[in-house]
Amino acid sequence: MNKASTAVAVTGVGLLTANGLDCASNWTRLSNGVSGIRPITRFETEGLGTRFAGCVPDICPDETTIADRHILYANHVAAEAMTQSGISPDGRFAGPLFMAVPGAEHGWEDLFQLRDELAVGAEGLFADPARYERLDRTRTYLRRIDARVALQVADDLGCTGVPLTTFTACASGASAIQFAVEAIRSGETERALVIGTEASLSPELITRFSLLSALSRRNEDPSGASRPFSKDRDGFVMAEGAAALVLESTEAARRRGAEILAFVAGCGEAADTFHRTRSSPDASSIIRCMSQAISDAGISVDTVDYINAHGTSTPENDKMEGKGIAALFGNRAPLMPISSNKSMIGHTLTAAGAVEAVVSILTIVHGQLPPTINYVTPDPELNFDVVPDAGRRQQVDCVLSNSFGFGGQNVSLLLTSAHGR
């Protein structure tokens, strides 16, 4: 039904995950099947059901607050992407900013501090908001403002206009890319900076996901805990991370002689109407989402070479994603290489869509598929080539990257090689 939409060029990428501080170190480990999952040391984990995660290497002091980490991680990956693109020799980005950021809340370290400063008792910290007028105004106010992270990053980088903050849970990073692609396609801008950032790893978030039975509890074997598509998968592994992409119209990139790494050729989305935490049993919204990305790119299902799966390692996600892929790709499904980066770096939640788009681009650029590690006990219901254990040399020109949000927001991106067009 749709005619092909214009492809948008990617001219720079930046990556920060448990596997490294930049694209190069990440790629070495991801393409060789190395896990970055480890016990959490940044905060006290005693008493938590899960005590490991995809923690990023130290780039800031342990006591840095979550909100400040979102900003530090974002600026870190933006610098790498902008340097690679050569679009901003002065470190300033003259274009709009599209971010994926978790919702703003006071962290408990703030709350403990406030409790002690205000000397409040059991009646509760917030029982009398007027007490807050005595406090450090900026700190207390800003931590609760949703726009804060994007405003700070936009100011640090010199971005233009109103910075956009999108939140579609685990699809947020992909949604931010989608907004940027639309802005370039419509001619509103020639260039856009996209950043997904995720630093909300904390005792509270672990507890909340644990209460929903969503997390792996393999505390004795952190690096073996994330096992997408395995029969014995028991939940996802929380992770921190960030990724950035410099997107440009193809004309603008060529005009300034930039090297094009890959294209975002298509975006698809579909909201689930079934349940707050579960997909439709027939996987219809997942199928609709993937096929819209493919038709938006103006290609056929047969052209897809490889799928960078959402692959969270929860019993529910992998089952439904597998069902959707099997239905859409039919006879080709068992032969299609499908792998999950989350097996090695965990689930970077809000940033995941951007992180995995960047890994998909590295996959295209390097001509090598990153594996799904910990694939010891295949799930017989998921009959796929998951690129088990070790990376595989294979040139791919067309990658489908899936992101499915907790709460029913599904997004798929179709990424293609620079020489394909």
Place this chain on the structure above:
Amino acid sequence: MGSVWVTGVGIVSAAGSSAADVLSGQASQTDWSTFAPYGIRPVVGFDPERYVPKRGDRRAMSSMMLYAVDAAAQALEGAGILGDAALLGETGLLVAAGMSDRDTSADAALLEAARGDDQWVRHNAAMQEQLRPTLFLAQLPNLVAGNISILLGVSGMSRTLMGEEMAGAECIRLGIAQIAGGQRRIMLVGGCFSAERPEVLASYAAAGLLSRSDGATREAGMVIGSGAAFLVLEDADHARRRGARPYGQVVGAATGRADRSAVGPAEQAWQQWQSIVGEEDSASVALVGGANGSTLLADEERAFADRLAATTDRLVEHRSATEMFGHLIDASAPARAVVAAMMLGGASGEGQADRVVCLEWGHGYGESQLVLERVQ
């Protein structure tokens, strides 16, 4: 670019919980006692069971999610597509929302339990007892949209924007762009906010932004309000074909972030106005604004209104949405758009302006504008 119509509106607010109630201008009350010395505007006339009959569904949602689903359902009903599975399946959804209410009594218990040298160990242990699994889902910003999709069937797209006033303004602007660019034929756009949250009031109080009252005198500042507002935006040809009635037609929308120390919001608004309507404009204009309790922004808004009046000579009305609703934060721009649409296409209509310009200026950043006009 195709024309974009507003074909449905819905609102839950301190000034009533239907568009008709709001336009009839019933005075909204400020509650100065619950969170004294600060005021809030609670919603009035809201029936949570109107569109969400199942108790289990209501229990799975925060108060602002309930407001949002109700306002969204009103807008879809007004547009004549509530329950139309085929159309809703292609309808796009853009929602402005932040995190919903925390369980502050649980938080208080956690703070009390976690004292002493090993406070983090105690904190971890206490959380396992205090936190409830369902609360998380009733808090996440994207679950506002999630519940609209699940309960009302809107499923073509679903994206949530965060960022206070500008999130609401961008939902409108980007919703219009989706239709004008031909990606979607129908969009449901809006936002929601809950004011009855001590942790939110504490944050605004810390910044010195809130109005205070001791009963006798009132200091200038924000009075935040609870509510939600949604609009159905539709490709005009599509709406005509299915016989939908327009409230108004979009002339244009703009958002920006001025350096307020260099360029005042009034100047920015004037540039936006000119970029939307051009130099030549003979239509009569009404202005929907309200400076969200800021005296600085009130002065800027007056300066813009004066300039508009001097140029068009036909500024027939200047309405304050802040007076009507309090400050709705994420839902503020959508609520103003609902008021504008009702002024143009509501039941009365005669003798009023041909165009309505809605201003939304963030308390901290961002200036936006939406211009609607009467469909001839």
